[in-house]
Amino acid sequence: AEPTDSCFSNILMLTDSYKVTHHRQYPDGTTLVSSYFESRGGKFPEVVFFGLQYILKRWLCGPVITAEKIAEAKELYKLHFGQDHFNEAGWTHILEKHGGYLPMKIKAVPEGSVIPYKNVLFTVENTDPQVPWITNWFETLMVQVWYPMTVATNSRVQKVLIAKYLSETADNLTGLPFKLHDFGFRGVSSVETAGIGAAAHLVNFQGTDTIAGIVMAKKYYSCKMAGFSIPAAEHSTITTWGKHGEREAFKNMLDQFPTGLVAVVSDSFDIYNACEKVWGEELREQVIQRGESGSILVIRPDSGEPSEVVMKVLTILSKVFGCSKNSKGYKMLPPYLRVIQGDGVNYDVIEQILSRMKKLEWSADNLTFGSGGSLLQKHNRDTQKCAYKCSYCVVDGESRNVFKQPSTDLGKKSKKGQLSLQEVDGKIVTLEEGKGDPNKNLLELVYENGQLLKDQTLDEIRQRAEIDLVKQGSKN
Numbered sequence: 001a002e003p004t005d006s007c008f009s010n011i012l013m014l015t016d017s018y019k020v021t022h023h024r025q026y027p028d029g030t031t032l033v034s035s036y037f038e039s040r041g042g043k044f045p046e047v048v049f050f051g052l053q054y055i056l057k058r059w060l061c062g063p064v065i066t067a068e069k070i071a072e073a074k075e076l077y078k079l080h081f082g083q084d085h086f087n088e089a090g091w092t093h094i095l096e097k098h099g100g101y102l103p104m105k106i107k108a109v110p111e112g113s114v115i116p117y118k119n120v121l122f123t124v125e126n127t128d129p130q131v132p133w134i135t136n137w138f139e140t141l142m143v144q145v146w147y148p149m150t151v152a153t154n155s156r157v158q159k160v161l162i163a164k165y166l167s168e169t170a171d172n173l174t175g176l177p178f179k180l181h182d183f184g185f186r187g188v189s190s191v192e193t194a195g196i197g198a199a200a201h202l203v204n205f206q207g208t209d210t211i212a213g214i215v216m217a218k219k220y221y222s223c224k225m226a227g228f229s230i231p232a233a234e235h236s237t238i239t240t241w242g243k244h245g246e247r248e249a250f251k252n253m254l255d256q257f258p259t260g261l262v263a264v265v266s267d268s269f270d271i272y273n274a275c276e277k278v279w280g281e282e283l284r285e286q287v288i289q290r291g292e293s294g295s296i297l298v299i300r301p302d303s304g305e306p307s308e309v310v311m312k313v314l315t316i317l318s319k320v321f322g323c324s325k326n327s328k329g330y331k332m333l334p335p336y337l338r339v340i341q342g343d344g345v346n347y348d349v350i351e352q353i354l355s356r357m358k359k360l361e362w363s364a365d366n367l368t369f370g371s372g373g374s375l376l377q378k379h380n381r382d383t384q385k386c387a388y389k390c391s392y393c394v395v396d397g398e399s400r401n402v403f404k405q406p407s408t409d410l411g412k413k414s415k416k417g418q419l420s421l422q423e424v425d426g427k428i429v430t431l432e433e434g435k436g437d438p439n440k441n442l443l444e445l446v447y448e449n450g451q452l453l454k455d456q457t458l459d460e461i462r463q464r465a466e467i468d469l470v471k472q473g474s475k476n
């Protein structure tokens, strides 16, 4: 566990209140509770599993239980419930017998795996028969994996979409990793959310402005530099030059960043005038001359109906700077000029823009997208119906397959018995009631008794999550 200055450093207080009372609710003689996590369904038919390793490393590894934390929790729950419900004896047992390490075992599918929903993604069980209630104590923290998993899933679906249009209208897919840039830091609910959400996007892409994600990927996924960005203007660095200062402001951008890529938001007053008169006439020569060193100006609209604005900007720019046809016969701006659309972007808007560009014979390679709230925040646990349920237990030595099957919603039916994830006839399926072959279980032991047994890197995770580029390419 990392030295936290946060007030959330006592995991005895990082659970739902009702769970504090659950040790008294299991049948006497219960020695094992085994639970599992799945996406029961939802928006995307297959999910990218990502983010459990962060939760394990952040909260569950090492001697996380101490006498001080037990005392602090005991006091808090006495006030919270008005009675003594906190299981002081149980946690003291873990402290004394296990040195504060959690007697728990977790098997999970490798991170970055792309798994059809309705499949077990990880299983949890207690390793000390005296504390079976520990399995579901940590449901609260571990189910938060819904967030990075859903962000990675949604981000990947957009990668497949953009790859499709690139394979149809671009010379190659080289630019794909940078075609969806993370703009979401300010739009999420916390710095931690930004970190894990941005890291989830970086499973699929390499363009980000959410620095928290870089830090997260470095610290928890052994990735030295997970994402990249470029010098870019914001409205204040343009508008401070005055209503009639846009030319100076734009020229300053070219002067301050004479080589490489530079992005300039150009809609402060009139994006079309900015493209035609300022970039296209007043600064035209400098833009072209800059291109001689391979440098690129990225013009950024930031308002208006996205597909209409992008098309008008492309049309104006091609009029003043010219354009050529690529190997697929689609129009390309000169190599020193590109466009980035970062306003109102989501899956449907990307589809709308790229299909309209294709119809008007423009290559998708002219454009990059930025996405914020839709990429990192516009999700909830129900988007992929993520749930954690007990499927197996042992009471007085007797094994029991456990399940729920609500007559009022069979979609909430849970899996029974000991589960394993296996490939059967090329399909990934979940085998229930102990029917799986332990040697073919895709779930791997990642955590046992406070130790992380598998330390996965972002690099390997990216490979696992890679989309089928060949299939995309072959579509043209």
Ligand SMILES: O=C1OCCC/C1=C\Nc1ccccc1
Binding pocket: 181, 182, 183, 184, 185, 186, 209, 229, 230, 231, 232, 263, 300, 340, 342, 370
């Ligand atoms: O507009 C924004 O909102 C908030 C996040 C950053 C941001 C823009 N950044 C950027 C980076 C690279 C090229 C162009 C823009």
